[in-house]
């Protein structure tokens with residue numbers, strides 16, 4: 001399972017975060033998540049993103065999506081990331097271009113006023129946060145009335161044991177990037193409880209497989225990429241099948 | 255996507271069986287199911303024949319096939 005290091009929390013793993021390894025750098029062209037910019041485009045198109053929209057990319061990393069949204073869609077896009085080291089490289093690489101509006105901040109304490117954004121993107125980020133529900137509540141507050149939340153992340157395509165038997169989101173090991181350990185139904189409920197209405201849900205698990213395949217070709221052990229982090233039981237009935245989703249949700253005003 | 259280096263060994267001393275010409279690393283597209291991967295493999299400089307060494311076919315490529323068939 002590839003980690004989604006967009007806002008990977010500081011890890012004390014001896015091996016270090018997957019994104020810091022040469023193989024991950026080699027396969028991802030700086031976009032450390034399944035689907036890359038194609039899924040960013042997809043979310044923007046499905047949302048009907050129009051020039052001038054204020055858009056926040058939570059966990060912007062080096063700002064690739066922010067640049068894309070500005071250049072291709074004319075969005076007034078800004079990025080926020082918890083880790084300064086991830087925010088800086090884009091500015092270094094584009095010393096001659098105007099610097100991207102990337103700021104340091106966390107989903108728990110974002111440095112923006114309420115209702116500031118028309119759309120918020122969370123690309124492979126939300127499941128890494130210690131309290132998904134609190135983060136969603138904060139994002140709800142940052143969205144203007146009628147605002148749209150776009151999420152890509154890992155999830156359980158089939159839950160452990162039974163199709164509807166996904167574990168509770170709060171039981172997710174912190175930083176594991178195994179998604180919410182929630183299936184589609186549980187994710188929709190989660191959004192509902194935090195003031196969002198699910199508008200669209202798409203499975204993009206093929207992108208996850210392709211990123212994993214590139215990592216294997218580049219020399220990563222397939223064991224590291226299996227859902228359970230161990231060889232042999234990767235698709236066993238007790239772990240569920242990991243997948244990758246894209247969703248759009250509308251901010252409810254009530 | 256960038257071209258991936260997938261081989262550990264050096265195959266520059268191999269020659270093409272058909273032409274007798276040396277092999278040189280070149281970018282090649284591998285296709286599995288409907289996924290494409292850009293990798294570097296030894297190719298004949300004359301006829302373009304691509305060598306897929308046993309280490310690759312039985313190793314990484316087999317792993318990749320398994321990964322993609324899961325999805």
Ligand SMILES: [Zn+2]
Pocket residue numbers: 270271272273274275298299300301302303
């Ligand atoms: Zn030849």
